[in-house]
Amino acid sequence: xxxxxxxxxxxxxxxxxxxxxxxxxxxxxxxxxxxxxxxxxxxxxxxxxxxxxxxxxxxxxxxxxxxxxxxxxxxxxxxxxxxxxxx
Amino acid sequence: xxxxxxxxxxxxxxxxxxxxxxxxxxxxxxxxxxxxxxxxxxxxxxxxxxxxxxxxxxxxxxxxxxxxxxxxxxxxxxxxxxxxxxx
Amino acid sequence: xxxxxxxxxxxxxxxxxxxxxxxxxxxxxxxxxxxxxxxxxxxxxxxxxxxxxxxxxxxxxxxxxxxxxxxxxxxxxxxxxxxxxxx
Amino acid sequence: xxxxxxxxxxxxxxxxxxxxxxxxxxxxxxxxxxxxxxxxxxxxxxxxxxxxxxxxxxxxxxxxxxxxxxxxxxxxxxxxxxxxxxx
Amino acid sequence: xxxxxxxxxxxxxxxxxxxxxxxxxxxxxxxxxxxxxxxxxxxxxxxxxxxxxxxxxxxxxxxxxxxxxxxxxxxxxxxxxxxxxxx
Numbered sequence: 001x002x003x004x005x006x007x008x009x010x011x012x013x014x015x016x017x018x019x020x021x022x023x024x025x026x027x028x029x030x031x032x033x034x035x036x037x038x039x040x041x042x043x044x045x046x047x048x049x050x051x052x053x054x055x056x057x058x059x060x061x062x063x064x065x066x067x068x069x070x071x072x073x074x075x076x077x078x079x080x081x082x083x084x085x086x087x
Numbered sequence: 088x089x090x091x092x093x094x095x096x097x098x099x100x101x102x103x104x105x106x107x108x109x110x111x112x113x114x115x116x117x118x119x120x121x122x123x124x125x126x127x128x129x130x131x132x133x134x135x136x137x138x139x140x141x142x143x144x145x146x147x148x149x150x151x152x153x154x155x156x157x158x159x160x161x162x163x164x165x166x167x168x169x170x171x172x173x174x
Numbered sequence: 175x176x177x178x179x180x181x182x183x184x185x186x187x188x189x190x191x192x193x194x195x196x197x198x199x200x201x202x203x204x205x206x207x208x209x210x211x212x213x214x215x216x217x218x219x220x221x222x223x224x225x226x227x228x229x230x231x232x233x234x235x236x237x238x239x240x241x242x243x244x245x246x247x248x249x250x251x252x253x254x255x256x257x258x259x260x261x
Numbered sequence: 262x263x264x265x266x267x268x269x270x271x272x273x274x275x276x277x278x279x280x281x282x283x284x285x286x287x288x289x290x291x292x293x294x295x296x297x298x299x300x301x302x303x304x305x306x307x308x309x310x311x312x313x314x315x316x317x318x319x320x321x322x323x324x325x326x327x328x329x330x331x332x333x334x335x336x337x338x339x340x341x342x343x344x345x346x347x348x
Numbered sequence: 349x350x351x352x353x354x355x356x357x358x359x360x361x362x363x364x365x366x367x368x369x370x371x372x373x374x375x376x377x378x379x380x381x382x383x384x385x386x387x388x389x390x391x392x393x394x395x396x397x398x399x400x401x402x403x404x405x406x407x408x409x410x411x412x413x414x415x416x417x418x419x420x421x422x423x424x425x426x427x428x429x430x431x432x433x434x435x
Contacts, residue, residue: 099255320407
């Protein structure tokens, strides 16, 4: 998993039906964790807000671990980090 | 998932039979999202057109989330983004 | 998926039994598609020849989409591109 | 798999219910193994401590190989390395 | 899949029980194949020795294709390459 900051959200009205109701957040990995800060779009699974530091799961883990087995989701916010790690 | 712009399409007449009927689009990730803009080929699942900003799912999510479980597809356009995010 | 050029092949006599009969091709992603041209070894699923421009599926899509569910294959050539895209 | 050093841990009180009880460690891949030392968050499966050199499995292997099939986990510490390899 | 050279091995006494009996090899991708030579740890499935040029499968292909469905393995050596490809 990776740790990042929620920096925004994205709205998509015309989308795959298995995505209806999903909230898409833009997450920027912490610079201390990754030099190449490639932002990702993750479905929110825990009620994260903009500015929060979150734990993101990637790949089939996002889909299966968040009860979205049949949705085209490859990234999900699965936790709010209590305190930003000092690295 | 990632956000990108549809910049073209690709035609393949001789292909795996599970790909018959699929439309292959070339998607360029937004520069604001990713520094290393590696273009990808994604199957269109929502009727996206060239120039549109789209949401792309990668890996098994593309295949399973778009009812193409047995097709060799690792990327799919699963949403049209209403408005390009300001980052 | 990605688009690349078949630039060679690899022979492996001593290999996993589920790979017997597979043909391993070396594919170089098109430079217009990817700056970091990391070559990959893909199993040929469509009868591709050296010099041809092909569509490659990665991950579980290669294995499951080409009826090689139990083979250790993570990349497969799944289409011959009719015409190299102008990017 | 990759080899890295455990350099810290992360606490998340508000998280996906399938992650309750999991311990999240920050692992930094060995520089001798990877030039781009992107740190990752891995669930501890073997009782690893800070400073230890560990083996990390990524993707579905982490989830399925550690009996966490339904948890949103994409990385797990699956072994303590006896001796840091000389490379 | 990728092609690399076996340059060493790693021993882990304290590990996930599904890894007992596995032999972990360090594989360095061929420079001709990949500019960013990120070394990986792969389970040996074909009896590869140090110095040999091998074919490595990544992701679920390694686990499922080598009859290690329930092991936390994301990379496996699945073939010995007869002759190093000239690229």
